[in-house]
Amino acid sequence: MNTTYSERILKTPKSFIREILKVTEEKDIISFAGGLPNPVSFPQDILQESMNRIVNVEGAKAFQYSTTEGLKPLRKYIAERYEKLHNLKVSAEDILITTGSQQGLDLMGKVMVNKGDVILLEKPGYLGAIQSFSLYEPKFIQIDLKEDGLDTDQLEQELKKQQVKLIYTVPNFQNPTGLTYSRENRKKIADILSGYPAVLIEDDPYGDLSFDGETYPYISDHTLENGVLFGSFSKIITPGMRIGWICTKNRELMSHLVTAKQAADLHTNIFSQYLIDDYVRHNDVDTHIRKISSLYKDQCRAMLNAIDKYFPKNVRVTRPKGGMFLWVTLPDGKSTMDLFYHALERKVSFVPGNPFYVSGEYFSTMRLNYTNSSKELIEEGIKRLADVM
Amino acid sequence: MNTTYSERILKTPKSFIREILKVTEEKDIISFAGGLPNPVSFPQDILQESMNRIVNVEGAKAFQYSTTEGLKPLRKYIAERYEKLHNLKVSAEDILITTGSQQGLDLMGKVMVNKGDVILLEKPGYLGAIQSFSLYEPKFIQIDLKEDGLDTDQLEQELKKQQVKLIYTVPNFQNPTGLTYSRENRKKIADILSGYPAVLIEDDPYGDLSFDGETYPYISDHTLENGVLFGSFSKIITPGMRIGWICTKNRELMSHLVTAKQAADLHTNIFSQYLIDDYVRHNDVDTHIRKISSLYKDQCRAMLNAIDKYFPKNVRVTRPKGGMFLWVTLPDGKSTMDLFYHALERKVSFVPGNPFYVSGEYFSTMRLNYTNSSKELIEEGIKRLADVM
Secondary structure (H helix, E strand, O other): OOOOOHHHHHHOOOOOOHHHHHOOOOOOOOOOOOOOHHHHHHHHHHHHHHHHHEEEEOOHHHOOOOOOOOHHHHHHHHHHHHHHHHHHOOOOHEEEEHHHHHHHHHHHHHHHHHOOOEEEEOOOOOHHHHHHHHOOOOEEEEEEEEEEEEEEHHHHHHHHHHEEEEEOOOOOOOOOOOOOOOHHHHHHHHHHHHHOEEEEEEOOOOOOOEOOOOOOOOOOOOOOOEEEEEEOOOOOOOOOOEEEEEEEOOHHHHHHHHHHHHHOOOOOOOOHHHHHHHHHOOOOOHHHHHHHHHHHHHHHHHHHHHHHHOOOOOEOOEEEEEOEEEEEEEEHHHHHHHHHHHHOOOOOOOOHHHHHOOOOEEEEEEEEEEOOOOOHHHHHHHHHHHOOO | OOOOHHHHHOOOOOOOOHHHHHHOOOOHHHHOOOOOOOHHHHHHHHHHHHHHHHHHHHHHHHHOOOOOOOOOHHHHHHHHHHHHOOOOOOHHHEEEEHHHHHHHHHHHHHHOOOOEEEEEEOOOOHHHHHHHHHHOOEEEEEEEOOOEOHHHHHHHHHHHHHOEEEEOOOOOOOOOOOOOOOOHHHHHHHHHHHHOOOOOEEOOOOOOOOOOOOOOOOOOOOOOOOOEEEEEEEOOOOOOEEEEEEOOHHHHHHHHHHHHHHHHHHHHHHHHHHHHHEEEHHHHHHHHHEEEEEEHHHHHHHHHHHHHOOOOOOOEEEOEEEEOOEEEEEHHHHHHHHHHHOOOOOOOEEOHHHHOOOOOOOOOOOEEEEEOOHHHHHHHHHHHHHOOO
């Protein structure tokens, strides 16, 4: 094409994972690379009942254009669930339904970030956030993620050093590491942030998937005016329907987000909003979530057991309390990119740590997903990985 | 919130229509304001059959994460339909499924437009495009839309005067005017554009809704390297599912659009893609479309008859050959904003011309939608409008 593209798209990383997934989609590969929920988490037959009920009961409303903010009863359900599980006082007006919580990233970037604005995020951090925010040409700074949460010294230092616009975090069962911020770490972060105007995003797609049923308070819980929560039905009902949300009590921010959402896609698929709403009202969501968490706990344990059995002792690994991923660090700065290609020859795949860092360097880390393989394949896959190490 | 928003969101118009629709949603108002398809266009019972078939046949695939580009068979169907109806040689690889064609606007803005870049669009032009592109801070220039299409002298002049990045058009049954570019006008535009690197978007949500069955060639038909087509199932099957697409044969542009799409929402609702795909394969789409067009033709005629009967003779009106809207111009520069408030007292609504212009001035024009009222209500509404004129 005899024309020029925008500067922003030329600066945006192509998805490394997409390229990897293309290679690893061959049938005989044991894949720890993706981030796919186990299909057991999709209550298909029950969703089918809901679909038929919606067509019969709601009729044309489920097929027509709808409001940008989203289906009111579903927004109300989400608000009430925040109150029930976290004692947060939010209402339907504080919830904007988005096309997956990924869209939340795009909308927040759109309404907040000017070129060169500083965004803090975890090191390592969710690659989808890095990609999405990149389009708004920020300056990224990564804050070390430790066993118990963010490095608060680094956080404070960076906040002092410059004006920070956004802070993006995944405090529960983080992607990519599986780590969870401790209660103390959350409190400390809240205390530090209360002195600054930076907006804190807590992206929480995995919080329900706790192995021991424990829930953690949000960092912005009752205290931070500038706290924004992201949520999603992708990991507990179905990702294919792309139903997520943004929660903020700030009406001015919400008004800008609604304008940006309308410009982006007018509104989220309304049939799917009716579907999720019908499902949560006719079924015991918590029992369903316990079934998923219990499966993932078993799969995670199978992977950790295999790692303990087969991996060299100087390989470090996180021990998640929930979620879908764990994180491996090789000794002596060995490259996981090299390992990746050797592993592929043995028909095992994973995601090398590289795309979770903004520096573009290669690293000796890697992400393993355990939710989409049987316990037998998990053991076999880890054994093969150990062989090539 | 003790923080600052992005410059781009502060420059973006809030949707005027949203505000209007809130007022006009009261039940006893005759609304010519919205742009809602008639529910008769949603084949609900047949879609219900498709839903059940998809859950039974496709199972988990319809609920899982999916590819950013979209469902391959659906992309193939769209490509084949371009060949069948327009003799265009495109393949599935040239189609990106989007969350409604509205998302196409956001993605094209994202990958093409730097701050200050020039975008040409019709005067008056689709307000959703003005809103969506505004987020990329372009310089808008509107080119007069005449009975037979764009003012080609103005177009050529603006292309000569400066580097133009994008040209946005709705050549078939335009929103807001209902006007259609003539074959000669299309040819002339293509000839002019062949000398310039500007990218031409032809947004075509209404092209199927032709009252006399006539189809028109795309401007970029076989000739323009930089032509991009937008399409949508919203007006012929269901808007609530948000399934649209971008068609371009330029692989570099497509690659950037896919990256932007992934950053925006990972992928379009996959269940709805399976649904539309199943529907088009098991049903006669053309017969369904003829049913919708025939209804709209009757409704449009009812509105024009009432206008001829009741409106003062010096009021000008377009006579659409298809689509959902017609366009009224009051004599002597009378304000349609004044008329709007008086009409509301008589329980009739429409959209004043103002938001279809980038200048922000008020105008003596207005858009009337005829697809979502009965012929009786159309006559009654036009009569009341005539009374308040």
